[in-house]
Amino acid sequence: MLIKQGRYSGYLRPLAYLIDLAIILLFAVQFKFELLDYLNYAILISIGWLVLSIKSKFYEIYRFTKVVRIISLSFLQAALFILLVFAFFGFFEELSRPASRILIYSVKVLVVILAVKLSIFYLLKRYRKRLGGNYRRTVIVGKTIRTDKLLDFFQHNQEYGYQCKAVFDLQNESTSLEKCFEFVLTEGIDELYCSITSLTDEQIEQLKDFADNNLKVLKFLPDNKEIYSRRMKMEYYGYLPILSLRDIPIEDPLNQFVKRMFDIILSLIVIIGLLSWLSPILALLIRLESKGPVFFRQKRNGLDYKEFYCYKYRSMRENPEAHIHQVRKNDVRITKIGKFLRKTSIDELPQFINVLFGEMSVVGPRPHMVSHTHMYAERIDKFMVRHFVKPGITGLAQTSGYRGEVETENDIINRVKYDIFYLENWSLLLDVKIVFQTVFNALKGEDKAY
Template sequence: MAPAKLRIKPHESKLSALARLADAAIIVITLWCLIELFGLEWVSAYYVMAITAIVVFNFISEISLTYRSWRGAGLKAEIIAVASNWFAVVMLFILIDFFFKPTDLYNRELLLTWFLLTPVELVCWHGIMRAFLSTVRETGHNTRAVAIYGATELGREVRSKIEDMPWAGYNFIGYFDDRNFELGRREESQVEGGHADLVERAKAGEIEVIFIALPLRAEKRIKSLLDELADTTVSVHMMLDVFSFDLLSARWVDLNGMPAISIFESPHIGMNSMSKRAVDLVFGSMILTLISIPMLLIALGVKLSSPGPVFFKQKRYGVNGQEINVLKFRSMRVMDAGDGEVKQATKNDSRITPFGAFIRRTSLDELPQFLNVIGGSMSIVGPRPHAVSHNEFYRGQIHGYMLRHKVKPGITGLAQIKGFRGETDTLDKMEGRIRYDLEYIRTWSVWLDVKIIFLTVFKGFVHKNAY
């Protein structure tokens, strides 16, 4: 008989079915209560809304693994997951309203209240369940005896994580390791025994969970241990020693049943890509509607201030390093497409017109890039696009520089709201910008994009370094 194909599946809590039913009930009951509160009649449109919301919310939740066991994860991560799933539902309804405008089918005030109240209730429900399980586990119930195989740096990190979350119900037994350590590198009391002792105690039922924290080169030792543990009922988790690498959006991938870990990957794939694009289309369309008249006035100002075209196309690197044309209002008398010698705008640059200086200082010259956003070559939030020549220069000067191109370039970004705008006349300034660009990619979420957009409105447009 051929061996079964290897697959790694996410672990799910036994409470996941209850969580699904409870979330669906909260969505429907909240809508029903609001309809009663507003004195409205329950019409077919509200049935469609409720069913659509439940289906989409559950679909996104399945993809984001929201209903897995959260025993080893923090409350913040679960809250962000739940809120992000509901945000996807809201984005869908906003898109439907924007394109089809079904204004006669439902009450807009009701819909807005439902949008705002439901995530609060969902988050509170998940928080209550987490608090209940934490209380049960902290009182000694539903706990699991945990051992770590490998008194290594990785093993110490695993123990630290376990001790930082008593609500998870993990009771740390000790380390097990066969290797001889030099005096001073560990405390003797930390190691309970070796390979054989670990297997013996696992068979006796004294240990329920084992985290293997050995380096990748210890393949033979790991395989030997797993062969013996196969004769027990213990749960075994392999802690891969990949965190010494400079990870970027690391995640599990499945290659036709074969598991692998992405070291460098874009966060905008699958549903994340759809969420990112939805944010760009919704906010981009709204902003373009609001700035259409100011853009006409700026175009007139550019035309009257100096001869030449209104728009200026710059060659820049987009996602995956592909060249794109980025639109800006022309602010200089002499136009440089940005694909020759490295020449950034400097303070009191003679090429900049008086009107151009104003729109550069206030970032108004960037407004045409919302057309790039709608066209799909840029995003509202992301690393600022650099000239092709800048990329070729700095990629050899700054470690990981090209990783910023794993996502679409943006009109604004984390680096910009942190103060890294305008001229980067020193290597330190560019390194600071790249550091925040990579932090944005590592920590990306829809909520981070929304946060950056709003912070840009208040402090991202005008800056002393923008000229």
């Protein structure tokens, strides 16, 4: 017998579509179209908005979606919408309006849509937590460390709107899948969360059949095998499902283009606006204190483990250990001006030249000396994963407290963990956040900046 599932949130997405389209068309009144022209605009822009939003997944927001994800999707949708509006006025030349007016209209629309989207998102969270509405009834099948953590999550994060009604431990002789199924149907359960480790292949098939026949959402918790804890990508070779070990967002051509544009624009701003006048001043100060070149270059490993020369302002006296040993606290090799440059991270600014040449990115895993890279590659698990993307002037590991000298093996292990998280969860918004955090840390001063 089919049991109707409690999809009480089914009206939220259509409502979101209607609200956003209403905002778009309401603000379009300012163009003072004739009635027929307004209808033409309304139809074409509405269709365009819906097509673009489906393509960009703008409305694929769930109760567990992070705010960063919402803002990231909004930026993408904003860029597409601005192009759409300009394309409309470009095609219908007789309706032409000043470019500044079109841009102001687009920005106002997008700001209001984002404000409404975030307001609804937070209001729903408060509604679930304070009033207990908009919730999903769940059960957990199996009892392991992971299911205990999931139960704890449901109980202590009420704003997500999950109410766990029961946990079925199949290792207990008094519990069976039949009793679980009966409970699910009787209590109107919406979602079943199952531990793979606690189930046999036969039980998994039973659960799948039950969920399909009764319109229930079935989800599995990864078992204790490390591979299932990763963020994997599902692909199909014909009808054969294939799991990729990890999905790297930067490998997407559009994301590569966006990140490269971000790198070029920011590097040009720094090179033209800062290095053009700062370099002669620093060159004089560096040469007055010690002999040698103004710039220091050192081989580092970059994308796909390829070597390149990384540039910095010289902060040490010339010495034979420069390419072998890392800088240590109170290192006698550092000059007075060099100490200031390193403390403020100004010595890293010439690396924007590497960024412009495409050897580095503004944000990414920090590159190490070639000798250290070889050493860590042999000693540290997954160290080589960092070379799937371009190295960066700054990175998530550096803004999270793991910059500078590697004092213990734990430092490099945690640095690798943050770097892997970054490459698996990249977004333009994350890059912007890391850049601002880096500037803030430099102004505040860091203990390990020596």
